Amino acid sequence: MRNNILLVFIATLLFSCSEKEQADFIFINGQVYQVNEGFEKAEAFAIRNNKFIAVGSEKDILNNFKSDSTIDLAGAAVYPGFIDGHAHFYRYSLGLQDVDLTGTQSFNEVVQRLQKHAEKYPEDNWLFGRGWDQNDWENKEFPDKDTLDILFPNKVIMLHRVDAHAVLTNSKGLQTAGINANTKIAGGEVVMKNGEASGVLIDNAIDALSEKIPEASLEKKQELLQQGQKNCFSVGITSLADAGLDRKQVELMDGMQKNGSLKMRTYAMISPTEANMNYYFGKGHYKTDFMHVRSFKIYGDGALGSRGASLLHPYSDMPETKGFLLSEVNTFDSLAKIIMAKNFQMNTHCIGDSSNRVITDIYAKYLKGKNDKRWRIEHAQVVTSADINKFGSYNILPSVQPTHATSDMYWAEDRLGEQRIKTAYAYQDLLKQNGMLILGSDFPVEDINPLYGFHAAIARQDEENYPEGGFQPENALTREQALKGMTIWAAFGQFEENEKGSIEKDKLADFVILDQDIMEIPYEKIRATKVMETWVGGKKVYENK
Incomplete structure (x- = not known):
């Protein structure tokens, strides 16, 4: 009798084991933030092919699944892959070969870095740099071309300010661009000094020089894009919105994604050139697991730091200017009309309260109340109390x-004065409108590390934990809100909330493991937290060794 019972037990055990589903990977013993509807935590999950096939308790996962690769997380924290809701990945990647001017404390330091780079690459006819910010210098005035003319008379110098809305060039650059003291450019400014062009170009004035930049080789572009991807994976970014791409750039990245050399999931916001619009309006939405095209990136105004942001009233520290819109109002209206007709998403860069008012009024005209078009305002930095309700009334998504x-x-x-600053960077006020915020970095304007953005969102402090108590702390986000902003809410802003942004069954297996x-x-x-591993589609793409 006992032998019979033993045989039945063994048979049952064998049958039970044979009923377990095969998984590629099983992860156990973790603190898994699912970022699902209930914002639940789990202990374990299983992956097959490129998706999560189950998420839950360790007991349930091990009872129902088997794998040749069962990974003990040893209590580590796991999150959905971080999504940068607004970045410039292509520009960042190709800029990796430029002189890094971020953090310079004076124009002299800028010059020293340029000289060092020029000595290393003496054969280059163009010298590029990015990241200078005169607000960090003792002399907070814009620099000029005089020193550059003396040191680099035969090279074209092109130095992007940190916000990319101003460029410093030299006389060779001005000549190359065809710019002189008489040049007038709508939606831009050639900054003057002593009756001549100083070398600083703002917003649309930059285009005349940008159009003359020699194109990098295909091999160099691919190499730099792969390096940019590597940098992103090392900080846990698995997906991003690339704001302002041309068709050729999209097709380059799409081709690399298809051959497996690029694994960064990209939501492409297309620049609204005539050629781009004709092509994508004719083609319609384009979607793969790694590339998604269904939006256009519009520039409403410039940046606050270079006083190109369009304000309703003059700048407090320069009363002779209010900034400017980068296009005529009827141009924005025409773009909205055709984008709506073609069922694309309109995403408009708006910094100043004037540009936010103009664009949200145009959005209201075409959205006509509640909707699911998910049109976005990128940055939404200064929004008056009178305008903020339009985000909720017309389901306009703020991307900050x-x-x-x-x-x-x-x-x-x-720049803004004591009163206007109160309606700037007002994330809680914006959040209340639709119950969500899309969070991003705008890299390379800011650092690519999303944990820096997470820290800034919840603490409202810099890397030195300044100021004590936080900058305008009433608009700090909770940790849950901030995590949603860089995962599921960012996915929603890309029409992809059903496939990524949370750790749930049948979603893409994109996740990140942190050491804290x-x-x-x-x-x-928070800023010292390290990414231990990054996974995209069930494949490890980064490991901190």
Whole structure:
């Protein structure tokens, strides 16, 4: 009798084992933030092919699944792959060969870095740099071309300000662009000094020089895009919105994604050139697992730091200007009309309260109340109390960059004054309109690390944990809100909330493992948190060794 019972038990056990589903990977013993509807935590999950096939308790996963690769997370924190809701990946990647001018404390330091680079690459006819910010210098006035003319008379110098809305060039660059003291450019400015072009070009004035840049080789572009991807994976970014691409750039990345050399999921916002519009309006939406095209990126105005943001009233620290829109109002209206007719998403860069008012009024005209078009305002930096309700009334999505607030806080009140600063970087006020915020970095304007943005969102402090108590702390986000902003809400802003942005069954297996739990640790430890592993589609793409 006992032998019979033993045989039945063994048979049952064998039958039970044979009924387990095969998984490619099983992860156990973790603190898994699902970012699902209930914002639940799980202990384990299973992956097959490129998707999560189950998420839950360790017991349930092990009872129902088997795998040759079962990974013990040893209590580590796991999150959905981070989504940068607004970045410039292509521009960042190709800029990796430029001189890094971020953090320079004076124009002399800018010059020293340029000289060092020029000595290393003496054969280059163009010298590019990015990241300078005169607001960080003792002399906060714009620099000029005089020193560059002396040191680099035969090279074209093109140095992008940190916000990319201003460029410093030399006389060789001005000649190459065909710019002189008499040049007038709509939606842009050639900054003058002593009756001649100083070398600083703002917003649309930059285009005349940009059009003359020699094109990099295909091999160099591919190499730099792969390096940019590697950098993103190392900080946990698995997906991003690339704001302002041309068809050729999209097709280059799409081809690399198809051959497996590029694994960064990309939501492409297309630049509204005539050629781009004719092609994509004719083609319609384009979607693969890695490339999604269904939106256009419009520039409403410039940046606050270079006083190109369009304000309703003059700048407090320069009363002779209010900034400017980059196009005529009827141009924005025409774009909205055709984008609506062709069922694409309109995503407009708006910094100043004037541009936010103009564009949200145009949006209201075509959206006509509640809708699911998901049109976005990128940055939404200064929005008056009278205009903010339009975000909710017309389901306009605000896409914000928390590190902009902590980068600008030292001088933003100088630009805006005591009253207007109260309606700037007002994330809680914006969040209340639709119950969500899309978070991004705007890299390379800011650092690519999304944890810096997470910290800035919840602490409203810089890397030195300044100021004590946070900058305008009433608009700080909770940790849950910030995590949603860089995962599921960012996915929603890309019409992809059903396939990514959370760790749930049947969603793409994109996730990141950190060495600390950013939902629990003190604010001051967040920026030091390291990514241990990054996974895209069930494949490990980064490991911190």
